[in-house]
Amino acid sequence: MLNYALRRIFMACLLTLFVSFLTYGLIFTAGDPAAAIAGSAGTAADAENIREIYGFDDPLVIQYLRWVGNVLQGDLGNSLYFGQPVSELIMSRFAVTAQVGIVALVFAMLVAVPLGVAAGRWPNSLIDRTALFIAVVGQAMPSFWFALLLIILFSITFPILPSSGLDTWKHFVLPVLVLGYFSMPAIMRLTRSGMISALETDYIRTARAMGLSERRVLFDYALRNAALPLISLSSAQFGFMLAGSVVVESVFAIPGAGRLAWESIGRADLPTVQALVLCFSLFYVLLTLLADILNAALDPRMRMK
Amino acid sequence: MTETVTSTPKAQDRVSRRMRRPRWMGHAGLILGSTIVLVCVLMALLAPLISPHDPYAQDLVSRFIPPVWHESGSWEHVLGTDHLGRDYLTRLLYGAQISLVIGIGTAIVSGIIGTTIGVAAGYFGGKIDSVAMFIITARLAMPVILIALATVALFGSSLTVVMLTLGLLLWDRFALVTRASTIQLRSQEFVTAAEIQGASILQIVRHEILPNLLNNLLIVATLEMAQAIVLEAALSFLGLGVPAPLPSWGLMISEGKASILFEPWLITIPGVALFLLVLGTNLLGDGLRDITTPQGRN
Amino acid sequence: MQMKWISGLLAATALATPALADKASNSLNAAFGNEVATLDNYMGTGREALVLARLLYDGLVSKNHETGEFMPELASSYELVSDTEIDFVIRDDVKFHNGQTLTADDVVYTLNTVSKPEFGARYQIAVNWIEKAEKMDGNTVRLTMKKPYPMALEMLAGNLPIYPAEYYEKVGSQGMSANPVGTGPYRLVSQTQGAEFTFEKFDDYYSGGQKSDAQIETLKFRILPEQNTQYAELLSGGLDWIWRVPEDDVARLASRPGVKVESAPVMRFAYLAMNPRRPDTPLADPLVRQAINHAINKSAIRDNLVGPNYALIDSACNPLQYGCTTDVTTYEYDPEKARALLEEAGYGDGFGISLVMSDASAQTQAQAIASDLGKVGIDLEVNMLAYAAASDQWRNNERDMEFTNWGSYGIGDVGMSVAAFFSGTGDDAVHDPEVIELVSEAISTVDQERRKELYAEALKLIAERAYWVPLWTFAMNTAMAEDLSLLVSPDEFVPFWDATWN
Secondary structure (H helix, E strand, C coil), X not given: CXXXXXXXXXXXXXXXXXXXXXXXXXXXXXXXXXXXHHCCCCCHHHHHHHXXXXXXXXXXXXXXXHHHHHHHCCCCCXXXXXXXXXXXXXXXXXXXXXXXXXXXXXXXXXXXXXXXXXXXXXXXXXXXXXXXXXXXXXXXXXXXXXXXXXXXXXXXXXXXXXXXXXXXXXXXXXXHHHHHHHHHHHHHHHHHHHHHHHHCCHHHXXXXXXXXXXXXXXXXXXXXHHHHHHHHHHHHHHHHHHHHHHHHHHHXXXXXXXXXXXXXXXXXXXXHHHHHHHHHHHHHHHHHHXXXXXXXXXXXXXXXX | CCCCXXXXXHXXXXXXXXXXXXXXXXXXXXXXXXXXXXXXXXXXXXXXHHCCCCCCCCCCCCCCCCCCCCCCCECCECCCECCCCCEHHHHHHHHHHXXXXXXXXXXXXXXXXXXXXXXXXXXXXXXXXXXXXHHHHHHHHCCHHHHHHHHHHHHCCCHHHHHHHHHHHCCHHHHHHHHHHHHHHHCCHHHXXXXXXXXXXXXXXXXXXXXXXXXXXXHHHHHHHHHHHHHHHHHHHCCCCCCCCCCCHHHHHHHHHHHCCCCCHHHHHHHHHHHHHHHHHHHHHHHHHHHHHHHCCC | CHHHHHHHHHHHCCCCCCCHHHHHCCEEEEEECCCCCCCCCCCCCCHHHHHHHHHHCCCCEEECCCCCCEEECCEEEEEEXXXXXXXXXXXXXXXXXXXXXXXXXXXXXXXXXXXXXXXXXXXXHHHCCEEEEEEEECCEEEEEECCCCCCHHHHHCCCCCCCCHHHHHHHHHHXXXXXXXXXXCEEEEEEECCCEEEEEECCCCCCCCCCCCCCCCEEEEEECCCHHHHHHHHHHCCCCEEECCCHHHHHHHHCCXXXXXXXXXXXXXXXXXXXXXXXXXXXXXXXXXXXXXXXXXXXXXXXXXXXXXXXXXXXXXXXXXXXXXXXXXXXXXXXXXXXXXXXXXCCCCCEEEEEEECCHHHHHHHHHHHHHHHHCCEEEEEEECCHHHHHHHHHCCCCCEEEEEECHHHCXXXXXXXXXXCCCCCCCCXXXXXXXXXXXXXXXXXXXHHHHHHHHHHHHHHHHCCCEEEEEEEEEEEEEECCEECCCCCCCCCCHHHCXXX
């Protein structure tokens, strides 16, 4: 068991390193970082000056290793755009994104899980079809459109909710709605199918035969089984969240990590992008790792592969 | 990611009355889905014949004309005009072509990539499987936006590039599904029999494994198609989608965003069209899955 | 359906006069669409960052846009001692936001520090002409230039703010951005990095400068990247002022109760640049370039897509700039003539070229330009990329044309436009030796008349050889609360210290 975990951890580190180096290369492919820093009012001479100061002319591998060296010493560098330490920048932005993201995920679960349970318990019924319909609608509408429609409805036509910022609880409503709405389909489908297969097992039949109440059958046994895949799902959802955050944070003017990622990539702010990608892939890899180890711990057959 | 797409042996064996979809219910979703998709295909095929105008013809004096049901609309432009004076109905019809091409093209590209990786991983197992899982996880851990941005910077913006980009971003589900199915199939008797008979790996894959995967591939393909179409709209929002002046619905939605307050039809019309197409494709995929699952496989 | 419904409701909803509350509390809520990277003026690269910097810091002199004169600011007087030396007498009644008094030492420190290349000032052109600054006696500072530099005073007027020596030495650029200390009419009271900035009037601001007597007590700036959100906030009263409003939305916003839209001409101008040096490019032939000029219906594009206040130009500069002659070859819209020229040049069958741009708001215009060129047989491929990628490709000669605009740092002198693009530097796509010779001489001449002559000759050549398609000058549209009085200056900076509530 330990062997397996160690192997997986090693792979995880390798993975993160690989992704990180790829990102570094991609940024250079996507444009000239020196020109990005100099800005659109800068001349070629300004860009050249900046290139010298930051060593962008050095071979890619050297630059990358320099960065890795710094990171291992705990220094994530300064943002080329803001001039402030990347660690502070990312922490403050992530705090904001996490706030909205967690509330959104909770909201999504509060709506999607019960729907999924009901849909799984009574497949092909009206509830099931309604739930599936909601799922598809959630996936079929571009999020920026949904966000803007909500703003038009609730900030302009009926001015009851603010359209930007995060000062009060009211400010959270619309962004959470938009972000949560797009996580709902996947969560709901997963819960539904998990429920369906779980409810088919001998295990459940026995529980029923023994006379356990329907509620106990559903929640104590079936849902617990369906819960495991949810962990794997949340790592994928996390990725979606970050991508979805870009839109939500742009439209609602929330200073979060999603927008920071998008803007930093666009202006080739290398240290910031590298640090963000590192955090993101680390988090993702850790989640997958956790899910894998959990699965392996519970199912010895998997470890054989 | 771990959505149950394939039928597991258990469900296969224990088909209860509850699971078997009453025929008329299954058909409803499937019929609705196929109808919608068919309509879109017809729109795409007939666009050159039934469009009143040229989708690229700009008329700078007739910008932002509202649709015919508005007081200042006219039958000249049934669905109004956009910010460059181009007829919206025409662009909507031609847009069907692009959305379908993107959907199908992406499904094919991601299908090829994903299936190759998935079958290789499932069939050979061991180190190859580990490498495949590594690649899959790496792809999921990479920021989507960066890949799209770099691709556009490297190859410019075009329909082909967008299909390639989307294909590179959406192959993971194909890989995971085919891998799971291949692992399952590999241990089945007919595969072992073929191996004993001395068939080459390529032959086995081609004759024994792939045909049995077709079912699931089709289902995943329809679902990925829907994903691709929506993702294209998201990429257009970021400026990384199909380049103007192509009449892609995703681009039209993105361009319409600037006018959402004052000329809302610009975003609503392609938005509804996109939504219907994605809905239809999803219903089609779901319907296919429901119809094929209870009957199981040989 | 949706349209009628929404506009009906919008009309019916009696939108209370926006910003009544702000007027009452004598504060102003403004929004920018672009981020503000830093409040250190020398490290800021976006216009918005520099606009905020003008609230915090002052320069030695400032330019009066009506008369063109350089007025005293931190320097009570100045004297051009020689071609390369200027003496400034520094005021003795100026306080920094932290209570310290401004001295000649601060001036010397600032000018010497920022002009070092290692300092890394983002806009080198603002600082690289300075040789040294030294304190002469008491409160006189002598500034020495490396070579005679005709735009010295222009640069000193706003682009070279004076920093407190001790403080900046201690906290550096990061500290300055987090807690700026300057001599400006407003001081920073709080900020959320990159999202929100609140300023308050600095009560100890000296009188006698162009920025004195600020009326509004509190200024609050928010970064709202989504234009629709800006409108939503403006219409609901959350905002009192936004700028960069696209022409299409001007009429609609202006028709809302409580909102007015103003337009002010600025130094920025738009143009199409052509690269005649790519291998086997049709653009090497001046006839082709002239044909392109004739093929584009600038007037129609301007009327329908850009705005009535954007004036068409024919020279490679903004007529507001000193030295920008308008007496150059003009190319009227004539697609027939364009075809004839292409035929003559041997390109009767047309050809394909690629264009790169990075301003998302100008995409519609690019489409219209492509359409015009298509009508004479030229297939224009438009590539919209992020700025870093676009400039990379243009500077590496990977594209045939560039569609962009240039603000000249707000400076009303062709030394900031023509010299930037036609002096053989990395931004010169053309490398025409005759033009380079003229411009290079002009760059180092201090005699204003002679400079004007040289630039005029250069501009004539540029137009004759059709290196560019000069398009139009910009007018900045601002939408604001009806009761607010605030106009954007021609240098595209915003004098918030002049804003008043009526």
